[in-house]
Amino acid sequence: MTDVKLALDEVHALVVDTLMRCGCDEENAAAVARVITAAERDGCHSHGLMRLAGYAATLKSGKVNGKARPRVEQIAPAVVRVDGDGGFAPLALETGRQPLVDCARKNGIAALALVDIYHFAALWTEIEPLAEAGLCALACTSYKPAVIPAGGKKALYGTNPIAFGWPRKSGNPVVFDQATSVVARGEVMLAAREGHQMAEGVGVDADGNPTTDPNAILEGSLLAFGGHKGSSLAMMVELLAGGLIGESFSFEAARRDNNDGGPPQGGEFILAMDPGMFGDAEGWLDHSELLFEQIAAQEGTRLPGDRRHANRERNTRDGISLSQAVYDKILEL
Amino acid sequence: MTDVKLALDEVHALVVDTLMRCGCDEENAAAVARVITAAERDGCHSHGLMRLAGYAATLKSGKVNGKARPRVEQIAPAVVRVDGDGGFAPLALETGRQPLVDCARKNGIAALALVDIYHFAALWTEIEPLAEAGLCALACTSYKPAVIPAGGKKALYGTNPIAFGWPRKSGNPVVFDQATSVVARGEVMLAAREGHQMAEGVGVDADGNPTTDPNAILEGSLLAFGGHKGSSLAMMVELLAGGLIGESFSFEAARRDNNDGGPPQGGEFILAMDPGMFGDAEGWLDHSELLFEQIAAQEGTRLPGDRRHANRERNTRDGISLSQAVYDKILEL
Numbered sequence: 001m002t003d004v005k006l007a008l009d010e011v012h013a014l015v016v017d018t019l020m021r022c023g024c025d026e027e028n029a030a031a032v033a034r035v036i037t038a039a040e041r042d043g044c045h046s047h048g049l050m051r052l053a054g055y056a057a058t059l060k061s062g063k064v065n066g067k068a069r070p071r072v073e074q075i076a077p078a079v080v081r082v083d084g085d086g087g088f089a090p091l092a093l094e095t096g097r098q099p100l101v102d103c104a105r106k107n108g109i110a111a112l113a114l115v116d117i118y119h120f121a122a123l124w125t126e127i128e129p130l131a132e133a134g135l136c137a138l139a140c141t142s143y144k145p146a147v148i149p150a151g152g153k154k155a156l157y158g159t160n161p162i163a164f165g166w167p168r169k170s171g172n173p174v175v176f177d178q179a180t181s182v183v184a185r186g187e188v189m190l191a192a193r194e195g196h197q198m199a200e201g202v203g204v205d206a207d208g209n210p211t212t213d214p215n216a217i218l219e220g221s222l223l224a225f226g227g228h229k230g231s232s233l234a235m236m237v238e239l240l241a242g243g244l245i246g247e248s249f250s251f252e253a254a255r256r257d258n259n260d261g262g263p264p265q266g267g268e269f270i271l272a273m274d275p276g277m278f279g280d281a282e283g284w285l286d287h288s289e290l291l292f293e294q295i296a297a298q299e300g301t302r303l304p305g306d307r308r309h310a311n312r313e314r315n316t317r318d319g320i321s322l323s324q325a326v327y328d329k330i331l332e333l
Numbered sequence: 334m335t336d337v338k339l340a341l342d343e344v345h346a347l348v349v350d351t352l353m354r355c356g357c358d359e360e361n362a363a364a365v366a367r368v369i370t371a372a373e374r375d376g377c378h379s380h381g382l383m384r385l386a387g388y389a390a391t392l393k394s395g396k397v398n399g400k401a402r403p404r405v406e407q408i409a410p411a412v413v414r415v416d417g418d419g420g421f422a423p424l425a426l427e428t429g430r431q432p433l434v435d436c437a438r439k440n441g442i443a444a445l446a447l448v449d450i451y452h453f454a455a456l457w458t459e460i461e462p463l464a465e466a467g468l469c470a471l472a473c474t475s476y477k478p479a480v481i482p483a484g485g486k487k488a489l490y491g492t493n494p495i496a497f498g499w500p501r502k503s504g505n506p507v508v509f510d511q512a513t514s515v516v517a518r519g520e521v522m523l524a525a526r527e528g529h530q531m532a533e534g535v536g537v538d539a540d541g542n543p544t545t546d547p548n549a550i551l552e553g554s555l556l557a558f559g560g561h562k563g564s565s566l567a568m569m570v571e572l573l574a575g576g577l578i579g580e581s582f583s584f585e586a587a588r589r590d591n592n593d594g595g596p597p598q599g600g601e602f603i604l605a606m607d608p609g610m611f612g613d614a615e616g617w618l619d620h621s622e623l624l625f626e627q628i629a630a631q632e633g634t635r636l637p638g639d640r641r642h643a644n645r646e647r648n649t650r651d652g653i654s655l656s657q658a659v660y661d662k663i664l665e666l
């Protein structure tokens with residue numbers, strides 16, 4: 001099969017075009033295009049062009065407002081809220097970013113509550129700009145039930161990722177972004193397509209019994225990473241991105257969702273802190289480098305994000321390639 | 334071996350007496366006694382009277398200031414800092430608690446940075462009062478290197494617990510408190526004493542090779558829970574409880590420590606949020622009960638803290654029992 005080579009600005013244009021044909025206005029389409037292009041740029045294909053069909057489906061089904069006008073409101077001295085107006089998350093996030101940065105720089109710490117959004121992107125794309133602005137940041141969001149609470153048999157939590165970022169003296173910030181499930185659902189889908197088994201402890205079948213068959217897991221549920229500890233964290237994400245900010249839990253989002261293949265309506269919680277206001281204004285940047293040196297000094301270790309940054313350099317220069325079949329499918333959308 | 338029965342107020346008095354004989358003033362001794370008594374009350378023996386010898390050792394070695402006078406300072410509109418004056422963590426925490434609660438209620442979100450403390454207690458004892466005050470709270474602290482970064486061979490991170498709490502409409506708040514290592518070091522010590530093997534994946538020997546021998550693990554290192562995901566969280570704890578607040582990373586704390594058997598000097602990070610200020614002031618308490626109902630409805634699951642609360646009821650009524658040998662050792666301190 002021949003591959004299609006695309007420069008990153010061609011990826012961006014392809015996404016904008018596709019979403020505008022499906023009912024987005026340019027502002028909303030461009031915001032989504034920025035996160036999809038960033039994902040492709042960093043080799044994070046599970047959140048790249050692969051997601052475009054899902055975005056398109058939710059526009060076509062009428063679930064998502066492609067012309068959303070997110071509204072920012074300061075609802076407490078250190079809490080910023082963005083009502084996403086039923087649109088995709090990226091524009092809501094971009095709308096709330098600078099108010100969050102300003103709020104954190106004024107108070108030392110601030111939170112951003114995003115409600116009425118449809119979130120289908122990687123969280124590291126949201127954390128990185130905050131860390132580049134010199135802030136320590138944490139984000140989490142829920143989804144639809146895919147993960148069973150420890151000890152149980154039925155999915156209740158979303159894969160509920162948590163992302164965290166820390167600024168560096170030079171170069172890219174340290175950012176991790178990880179699902180609270182053992183593996184992401186996308187990896188199971190890939191295994192099913194390619195016909196190989198999953199490792200033990202990844203998921204259970206529809207009756208809650210352990211299995212390594214990816215198809216059975218897709219009909220069943222994923223397990224939280226690290227047993228009850230990951231399960232607790234998944235619960236925490238439900239509370240932060242749902243209970244705290246007045247948005248849906250995963251099980252509520254699923255009840256309302258039309259299962260058009262795109263994301264359900266939900267919320268996101270983002271925390272930002274200015275380390276310069278926590279007591280070590282002069283030293284904190286140099287100090288944290290000492291920790292990163294200690295990690296990097298051990299053979300076999302890696303700072304979170306290292307792999308993405310290596311991909312970024314290469315893909316920014318060389319562009320990305322995708323199969324003709326995938327490319328044709330996008331053109332059909 | 335005969336057991337000694339103690340009512341909870343006798344546990345408290347025993348700790349106060351012991352610590353005052355070792356050089357604490359009454360205020361510091363009573364604050365430590367409250368967390369040790371709470372641990373025994375909740376059946377959390379690893380953080381109960383078992384720790385008293387370590388507390389005593391640090392007083393005797395002159396490392397810890399038994400007459401510490403913690404100083405509170407508001408260093409940013411939403412950041413409270415407590416300088417622990419080189420004392421045990423509990424009094425510093427009690428000193429900072431109400432300022433943190435007030436700050437969170439004023440701003441929606443607030444952070445407490447605790448520095449120059451010696452932390453040897455369970456974090457849930459600190460989170461619970463915040464959740465009882467109606468706040469969502471998160472705490473973390475580092476220690477001395479015990480956990481290897483994913484892929485590496487040498488311990489760099491402490492067991493770095495993360496605790497989180499959420500208020501409930503009635504009854505005890507939901508609180509979890511979990512090390513970012515697969516198991517706590519105390520469990521390995523217990524296995525070594527009782528002569529049984531650990532499970533695979535808990536730790537490595539001094540050369541970084543996997544082992545199930547608890548003695549080899551004690552000379553080696555623990556692994557983070559859930560592989561690289563737990564390792565990322567352990568790194569995050571180092572950054573929050575160290576880099577952010579201008580306190581030591583675990584590896585720095587170890588370098589300075591005199592290894593007297595007690596905790597090293599370090600810091601702690603606590604976050605508090607008032608859910609009533611995040612956009613769902615009327616509904617959040619009822620709403621979160623819906624999630625807890627969904628969790629509890631599944632056979633085999635449990636809300637974090639359930640086991641402790643059952644112990645609490647029993648031990649508050651019946652007191653606790655400890656072996657004559659352990660009791661005699663305490664009296665010797």
